[in-house]
Structure formats: structure tokens, C-alpha cells
């Protein structure tokens with residue numbers, strides 16, 4: 001590309017944006033608003049998915065050990081647990097620790113434990129976190145057959161319900177994302193089609209005097225890039241302040257609700273929005289141009 | 296310069312046979328009128344030359360380029376080698392006279408200094424040097440057509456094609472425009488002009504190709520708008536006109 005051409009392309013973009021001021025304003029506004037709406041839903045979807053993972057990670061297998069087990073045997077079981085493909089983390093919970101946890105949970109009612117006197121009826125155990133929550137049942141079955149394991153429990157019914165819910169959340173989120181992305185692309189490329197349409201005479205004249213397709217296309221591609229960049233940037237800035245306000249509100253009222261941390265999530269989202277703005281801008285202008293280039 | 300052999304054009308969408316078995320040869324430096332009634336196929340012929348439409352059958356060569364076999368990417372280069380002028384001027388309303396003409400050079404990536412010099416020069420030729428900063432809306436029809444002509448010739452093409460360039464102009468203005476075409480032709484540029492403006496054809500005494508229903512019915516060197524036989528019928532009415540315009544060109 002010749003330097004003179006690059007200068008020409010940029011000047012064309014600036015001049016055209018100044019000439020079609022309202023069109024430019026409307027296009028950038030459309031890009032910003034549609035990407036903002038898309039961004040809101042992406043935030044929602046990310047948080048739903050996050051919630052799903054959070055719920056799933058709470059699915060753990062408690063492996064209760066027989067009382068008379070030697071330290072060596074315990075080590076063996078621990079190693080065997082760690083070697084299972086579906087296991088990510090194994091934590092030893094001594095009977096004392098289990099007792100303290102129980103006390104804490106009972107809170108006010110811990111007096112009922114006094115009836116036990118000094119004896120601690122709870123077993124030693126391993127708390128096992130699984131990688132694929134769906135396979136928790138299979139994994140639990142395998143573990144229950146280990147020597148020295150007294151009993152295995154993973155809150156069966158609860159776990160199965162959670163999986164139904166999280167699967168639904170994931171599928172819904174995915175479908176929503178596809179639909180919204182499609183709608184955004186449609187709206188933006190339609191707006192850009194209007195700016196191309198407004199300049200169809202100019203394009204026809206360029207064709208008549210022998211401009212190559214790429215020479216005609218470049219200013220539009222650049223213009224699409226600028227629209228996407230500015231529109232995407234505006235939507236990202238708006239979303240960042242929206243999300244930080246929302247996060248604060250949630251922290252102060254629903255502290256236990258697991259929301260996605262602002263960093264680095266919002267940085268990714270910013271990049272995604274600006275890049276999709278540019279992609280849609282460029283694609284939209286190229287596709288809309290196609291019809292007018294065929295003279 | 297132009298070579299057409301057995302060219303047929305059928306419009307696909309409505310099946311109209313706009314041209315059938317057309318064979319024409321036009322040499323360098325010629326001035327050729329394509330005449331015929333409305334709907335006879337004049338514009339179609341022009342469009343085939345500039346590859347705005349593609350011929351259904353036959354051979355078309357323009358400046359040694361095979362217009363029919365040409366790839367899409369070669370079309371811009373065909374168009375750079377010729378200038379085009381239309382009845383409706385096709386100027387860009389939001390650009391000045393100067394910018395409209397310069398545009399034709401910018402899009403073929405000519406250097407800036409050359410653009411400035413050529414545009415000024417060509418605006419002098421068409422007599423619009425004074426109005427180069429006007430917008431098309433501030434110009435008369437004749438002046439607009441001058442801008443279009445300036446744009447068509449600014450890249451010094453060997454061939455200029457024009458489709459009814461005087462169609463929207465009154466007779467006096469048409470005559471001025473034809474003077475410009477004549478000067479361009481005198482400088483060696485080939486000109487092919489579709490028209491049904493009888494006065495200008497008769498005044499120029501150039502080669503006339505008449506099309507009727509998509510067929511060539513006449514190809515005459517130094518012809519008039521109508522066949523001799525036909526012309527006799529209307530002699531009284533156009534006689535004086537002929538004399539008036541004839542004087543200038545006869546002397547030549």
C-alpha cells in the first residue's frame with residue numbers, strides 16, 4: 001500500500017464522518033448501545049456460570065476411615081485417592097478437627113455434645129474434591145471399595161439436583177449468548193449498511209472511473225473499524241462503571257453471593273467488546289459494500 | 296480501437312434481446328454516433344463496451360482488451376483507459392467542481408502534484424477554470440456536463456464513450472458541449488456517442504451507426520441522423536438548421 005493511499009483513506013474516513021455527521025453519530029451510538037446490552041448479558045451469563053461452578057465445587061466426597069487404621073495405611077489411601085483421575089484435591093480431616101467443625105456448626109445447641117463427655121465418636125476422614133462433578137457417583141463407588149474405608153458420602157440427592165440446575169444454567173447461558181450476539185451483529189451491520197447506502201452514488205462513480213474494489217473498500221473498512229472501536233470503547237467504559245456499582249451493591253447486601261471478580265474479568269470483557277465491535281464493523285461494511293461493487 | 300463481432304445481448308431477468316449479431320469496427324481517432332429510437336439498444340451497446348453489462352455471445356475488444364473474457368479484477372483497468380459521460384452527469388453533489396474532477400485521478404492513485412496540474416488544465420479546456428470551487432448545485436446543466444467531460448478526459452483516455460450527453464440540455468448548450476467533444480476528438484481521442492439528438496448528429500457529419508430493435512440497419516461515413524430516403528420527407532423543417540450548422544463543418 002502506497003503512503004499516499006493510506007493518507008487518502010484516512011482523509012476519506014475523516015471527511016466522510018464529518019460530512020455524514022448524523023449517520024456517524026447514529027452508527028456509533030447503535031454500536032455502543034448494542035454492545036452495552038450484549039455486555040450486560042455476558043456479565044449475567046458469566047455470573048450464572050460462576051454460580052454453577054461454585055455450587056458444583058461444593059460437591060465433595062467425605063471418605064470416613066476405619067478407626068484402627070495405622071498412619072501407613074492412611075498414607076496409602078491418601079495416595080490412592082490422589083491417583084484417581086477425577087480427584088483434584090485430598091484433605092485430611094482428623095477426628096478432632098471434625099469435632100470442632102461440628103461444634104461450630106451447632107452453635108448455640110452445642111450443649112448436646114456435652115452428653116458425650118470426653119469421647120469423640122467421629123471418625124478420621126479425607127475430604128475429596130472432584131474435577132468432574134458429574135462423575136462423583138462413580139468415583140465415590142470406587143473409593144468405597146478401598147481397604148480401610150468405612151463409609152463414603154457425598155450428599156447424593158443434593159448433588160444430583162445441583163447438576164441439573166447448573167447444566168440448565170450453562171445451556172441457557174450459551175443459547176442466550178448466541179442469540180444476543182446474532183442480534184447485535186444484525187443491528188450493527190444494518191446500521192452500517194445505511195452508511196454505505198448513503199454513499200452508493202459515490203461508489204458507483206468510483207467504479208466508473210476505474211477504482212479497484214480494494215481502493216473503494218479500504219475507507220469503509222477503516223470507517224467500520226473506527227465505529228467499532230469508538231462504540232465498543234464507550235460500551236466498555238459504561239459497563240465497567242455499571243459492574244463496579246453492581247458489585248459494590250451486592251457485596252454490601254448479599255455478601256454470600258458469589259459474583260465474578262471485576263479484575264481481570266472486566267478487562268477481558270473490554271477487549272472482547274472492542275474486538276467484536278471492530279469485527280462487526282469491518283464485516284458489516286464489507287458485506288454491505290459487496291452489492292454496490294458489482295457494477 | 297473497438298472491435299465487436301457477432302455480439303448478442305439478452306437480458307436474463309426479462310429475456311429481452313437488446314442486441315443481436317452486432318459487428319462493428321471503430322478505428323483510433325474516429326467520431327461515431329450510435330443513433331436509434333428509444334429502446335433500440337444504444338445504451339446497452341455502450342454498457343457492453345465499459346463492461347457494465349456482459350455480452351451473451353460474441354467478441355468485444357476495446358483498446359486490445361478482451362472485454363468478454365476479462366476477469367473482474369481487470370475491469371477497473373479497462374475503465375481507466377476510457378472516459379465515460381452520461382445524460383445525468385453523475386457528479387458528486389457534496390464535492391466541488393475541482394474535487395469531482397480530481398476524484399477520477401485520486402482513485403487511480405495518481406500523484407498529488409500531477410492531479411493538481413491536470414485538473415486545472417482540463418478545467419480550462421472545458422471552460423470552467425473560474426468555477427472550480429463551485430458545487431454542482433450552483434451550476435447550470437451545461438456546466439455540469441462540462442464537469443463530467445472534464446472528469447472523463449482528465450486521465451487522458453484514448454476513448455471517450457457518451458450516452459445521450461445532450462439529453463438534458465437545450466439546443467444552444469448542446470452545441471457548446473458538442474464543440475468540446477469535437478476539440479477532444481481533434482486532439483486524437485476516439486469518441487463513441489449514443490444519441491437521438493438529430494440536430495447534433497446532422498451538424499457534425501460524422502460516422503453514424505443506426506440501431507433498430509437491436510440490429511444495425513445503417514453504418515454510414517459522414518452520415519446524417521436519418522437515412523437519405525427518410526430525410527427527404529422532412530427536408531423543409533430541418534433544412535435551415537442544416538445550413539446553419541453545416542456552414543462551420545463544411546468548411547473544415
Ligand SMILES: Nc1ncnc2c1ncn2[C@@H]1O[C@H](COP(=O)(O)OP(=O)(O)O)[C@@H](O)[C@H]1O
Pocket residue numbers: 306308309311312313331332333334335336337338339340
Ligand atoms: N437492465 C435491463 N434489464 C432488462 N432489460 C433491459 C435493461 N436495460 C435495457 N433493457 C431493455 O433492452 C432494450 C434496449 O434498451 P436500451 O439499450 O436502454 O435502449 P436505448 O438506450 O436505445 O433507449 C429495451 O427493450 C430495454 O427495455
Ligand SMILES: [Mg+2]
Pocket residue numbers: 337338339458459
Ligand atoms: Mg439509452
